Amino acid sequence: MRTLTKEAQANLSPDRALEILKEGNERFVNNLKANRNLLQQVNETSTGQFPFAAILSCIDSRTSAELIFDQGLGDIFSIRIAGNILNDDILGSMEFACKVAGSKLVLVLGHTRCGAIIGACNHVEMGKLTGLLSKVKPALEVDASLPQEQRTGNNPDYVQAVAENNVHLTMKRIRQESSILAEMERNGQIRIVGGMYEVETGQVNFYDYE
Numbered sequence: 001m002r003t004l005t006k007e008a009q010a011n012l013s014p015d016r017a018l019e020i021l022k023e024g025n026e027r028f029v030n031n032l033k034a035n036r037n038l039l040q041q042v043n044e045t046s047t048g049q050f051p052f053a054a055i056l057s058c059i060d061s062r063t064s065a066e067l068i069f070d071q072g073l074g075d076i077f078s079i080r081i082a083g084n085i086l087n088d089d090i091l092g093s094m095e096f097a098c099k100v101a102g103s104k105l106v107l108v109l110g111h112t113r114c115g116a117i118i119g120a121c122n123h124v125e126m127g128k129l130t131g132l133l134s135k136v137k138p139a140l141e142v143d144a145s146l147p148q149e150q151r152t153g154n155n156p157d158y159v160q161a162v163a164e165n166n167v168h169l170t171m172k173r174i175r176q177e178s179s180i181l182a183e184m185e186r187n188g189q190i191r192i193v194g195g196m197y198e199v200e201t202g203q204v205n206f207y208d209y210e
Helices: 006-011 014-029 038-044 088-100 115-121 129-134 156-177 179-186
Strands: 053-057 076-080 105-111 191-197 204-207
Touching (some): 014 105, 014 191, 014 204, 053 088, 088 105, 088 179, 105 156, 115 156, 179 191
Parallel strands (some): 105 191
């Protein structure tokens, strides 16, 4: 697998960038790996990088984007924070990735059995974690018909619904809060998509609509 060059990155469409991630996840699930010389990629990226995607994912030790999408050095920008939450610094990083460095895709990646989502569902308060989990609170309102006593981290279905809602709301916020990324998407220069990683199987289910 070749290291991405500036020319190769420029010739990629946003749709093709998404397909590359899907193909990489399929290899991962089937316990296959693209043939790469990582030391060679160290040398080839020493003077520049041309990643094709920026991925916002959780810090969970099971959700390394480079591994689950079978990507090498210089292929993706990996932004990791508990609960794959969004803030201005992360938005700025995405703007750099796309507007300055030429990435064609922004992926918001949640995952099943997320500890941060469970903590938010349980209204955990602990030091600086309190403020971080508060950013998940808008996603807690998913099913008005669900009794309050079932809206906890002990209800796996509720936790999963919140995790999925958190991804969709984050995608919406990216478009609302970054005029740069919103304009690039309108112009067809990038795509903003979502996904859910299943820690049980290694499979990523993409939300490539919206």
